Every structure is written in structure tokens, then in C-alpha cells.
Amino acid sequence: MKHSAWATAALAVSGIVVLAACGSSTSSASSSSSTSSSSSTSTSSAPAATGAKTLGCMVTDTGGINDRSFNASSWAGMQAAQAANSSISVKFSQSTSPSDYTPIINTFVSQKCNIIVTLGFAMGDATKAAATAAANASQKFSIVDFSYSPVLKNVDALVFNTVQDAFLGGYLAAGMTKTGKVATFGGIELPTVTIYMDGYWDGVQYYNTKHGTHVQVLGWNEQTQKGTFTGDFTNQTKGATVTNTFISEGADIIFPVAGNVGLGAAKAVQQADAAAGSQKVNMEWVDLDGCVSLPQYCKYFITSVEKGETLAVKTAVLAAAGGSFKGGNYIGTLANGGVALAPFHDFDSQVPALLKSELKQISTGIQNGSIQTPTKSPVSG
Numbered sequence: 001m002k003h004s005a006w007a008t009a010a011l012a013v014s015g016i017v018v019l020a021a022c023g024s025s026t027s028s029a030s031s032s033s034s035t036s037s038s039s040s041t042s043t044s045s046a047p048a049a050t051g052a053k054t055l056g057c058m059v060t061d062t063g064g065i066n067d068r069s070f071n072a073s074s075w076a077g078m079q080a081a082q083a084a085n086s087s088i089s090v091k092f093s094q095s096t097s098p099s100d101y102t103p104i105i106n107t108f109v110s111q112k113c114n115i116i117v118t119l120g121f122a123m124g125d126a127t128k129a130a131a132t133a134a135a136n137a138s139q140k141f142s143i144v145d146f147s148y149s150p151v152l153k154n155v156d157a158l159v160f161n162t163v164q165d166a167f168l169g170g171y172l173a174a175g176m177t178k179t180g181k182v183a184t185f186g187g188i189e190l191p192t193v194t195i196y197m198d199g200y201w202d203g204v205q206y207y208n209t210k211h212g213t214h215v216q217v218l219g220w221n222e223q224t225q226k227g228t229f230t231g232d233f234t235n236q237t238k239g240a241t242v243t244n245t246f247i248s249e250g251a252d253i254i255f256p257v258a259g260n261v262g263l264g265a266a267k268a269v270q271q272a273d274a275a276a277g278s279q280k281v282n283m284e285w286v287d288l289d290g291c292v293s294l295p296q297y298c299k300y301f302i303t304s305v306e307k308g309e310t311l312a313v314k315t316a317v318l319a320a321a322g323g324s325f326k327g328g329n330y331i332g333t334l335a336n337g338g339v340a341l342a343p344f345h346d347f348d349s350q351v352p353a354l355l356k357s358e359l360k361q362i363s364t365g366i367q368n369g370s371i372q373t374p375t376k377s378p379v380s381g
Helices: 070-084 098-110 121-132 163-176 191-211 236-248 261-274 295-300 309-322 353-368
Strands: 043-045 054-060 088-094 115-119 140-144 155-160 181-186 216-218 253-257 282-287 301-307 328-332 339-341
Touching (some): 054 070, 054 098, 054 309, 070 115, 070 309, 088 098, 098 115, 115 121, 121 140, 121 155, 140 309, 155 309, 163 181, 163 191, 163 301, 163 339, 181 191, 191 301, 236 261, 261 282, 261 295, 282 295, 295 301
Parallel strands (some): 054 088, 115 140, 140 155, 155 328, 181 216, 181 253, 253 282
Antiparallel strands (some): 301 339
């Protein structure tokens, strides 16, 4: 995402399993309340402010900052912090495999980064090892999509209960499908991926219960925890192949939870739209507002299931620079604006007024607890 635009954009089927990090948010990012959000080399930095006093360093996962999704959202938060405070400069280093996590973190420690931001569930152990090393007691860290119990005083952990807005996304998809089939798939099978898929699946089932319909979900079953994954966050060809399979099976709304792989899904949807006589296929994007991050595909995005990484990361970095940093666990929810559905954009006139009203009622119900969603912890360690 370009930081000037992206940083400004932004009856249950199964029972509740409370987030291990649950409780009041305690981190320095607790005031975060909404979502917003480039280079192929492994390391890049934005121009440093003259006399910069705070260096923020980010470790991406393998998807890289151009994934228009998870990594891009956090990088936008880093850039937004720099834009908001001229004493901050930021840079990132891209992991090419999980074996890169620890070496990159250690390099950033040696470079005296004031705050090191790590991305993804898979970096939980590497981040904890660095944060708890005796020599790093004063080193500030933040991690997205992982939390610690007990909390670590020098780690600002940022997690998001995306099952809530994904539930809304599933309900919306069930209300918009013309074929009675929708689909979702993941990149790597991680809890932070499947929690989206859980919410989506349960939202469809809730719609079926309320409307007496039988909309099917291809690619995932929340009850069995079985579904479709490409095994990575980078291979767009795999994303296109999986999406074409779903389309051939009758799905007309696709929800990829796969970072860069989802770009392949968008391309497949575009090609299906262009094919003579093909069914109309649309999508929902993940993490960021797809109409902002991928405007060329906006006509296919009914909505996006967002999480507020950008603002949460920005807040953590600003806290490190401003002396208000404190470790703890921030939990983004519908109630605090940490997760949300994006605007309908081109589909605004196509989403029925009744369906919009139902989504608002469901959102309220999730927030007050009258509608329960599966809240399995994807983020604790």
C-alpha cells in the first residue's frame, strides 16, 4: 500500500472458547479503534527524518509488504507513525522462510532498533526468545497476531478477534450468492488464518438458520476443521487454481485468507467475469479494504473483512517514541473498532437494505453477547 492513501483508509453454531489473551486490553495500542493501511529487496527503509531519535524496525513474513493484505497493513502502520512524528524513521526486512525470523530479529537488536515489530503467529516463539533474553530486557518489541500469557512487559502484543467480522462477511456472502454456494480457502494452515474461515463458515450457517436457506460453504468446515489451503502466502498461481476449482463447483463468492495468494484468486475471478457465458463471480478481501489496496479489482469486492493492524502498529511505534510504551495484549474487536467490514463501494446499491439492516443488528448482537461466535484463541503462547 502507498502510505499516503493506505494509512488513512482503513445464535452461534458453536460455543465460545475464550481468547487466552482475553480480558481488558492492556497494551500501549489499547486506544486503537479502526483499520486503515515497496520493494522486492529483503530490506528497505523509508527516508529517515533529520536527527531521527527513534528507529522502528519491522520483520515481515514471507508474503512481503506488497501482499496488499497482512504485511502491507502493518507496514502502513510503520509509515503512518513516521509521518506523524518526525523523530521516527522506519525500515523492514523480509523473511524468505521461517528460518529467517531469529537472524533478522537479532540483527535488528544489534542495530539498536528502538522497537522491533514482528508479524504473524509463526514468529511468536522467535519474538519471545529475543524479548526474554537477559541482554534484551530493555528492548521494546511488538508482535501482530500473537499474544503471551503471562504478558511480557517489553512486548506490545496486537491480536484481533477476526472471527467477529468474518461472521458478518459470511452472513453477507450467504445473502448475496445467486448459486447457493460460496467458498473460502487459506494460505498456510495457521490459527490466525482458520479463525477467519471459522467466522465466515458460521456466518453462513447463521444466515441459513435465520432464512431457512441451504447455502453451502466450499473449502472449509468449522465443525471438522478441515478445508483447503495452498500451503504458502506467495504463490498466486495456486490461488488462481483453487479459485477456478471453486468456480467450476458452482461457488460465486470467494473469500481467500492467503495474503499474496489471494491476488491469484482475484485474477481468476476477473478472468471468469470476462469469459463468455460464465456465471458472475465476486469476492471478499481480507485484512485491508481491497478497493483501496487493489482498486483494479474493486468491482469484484462485495466487501473486505478487515483488521486494524495499521492503527495498532502505528500506536505501538508512537508509544515507543513518546515514552508511553507498555507491554501487554491488545485485542481488536467489533466493539473497539479493531475489526470491521469495509464499505461496500461498488456494491452499495446491490446489497439489499434488509441485508444491511440485518448486518447492523448482528454486529450489535455480537458486541453485546446476544449472538455468540466461535472465539478460539489463534494468538496465545
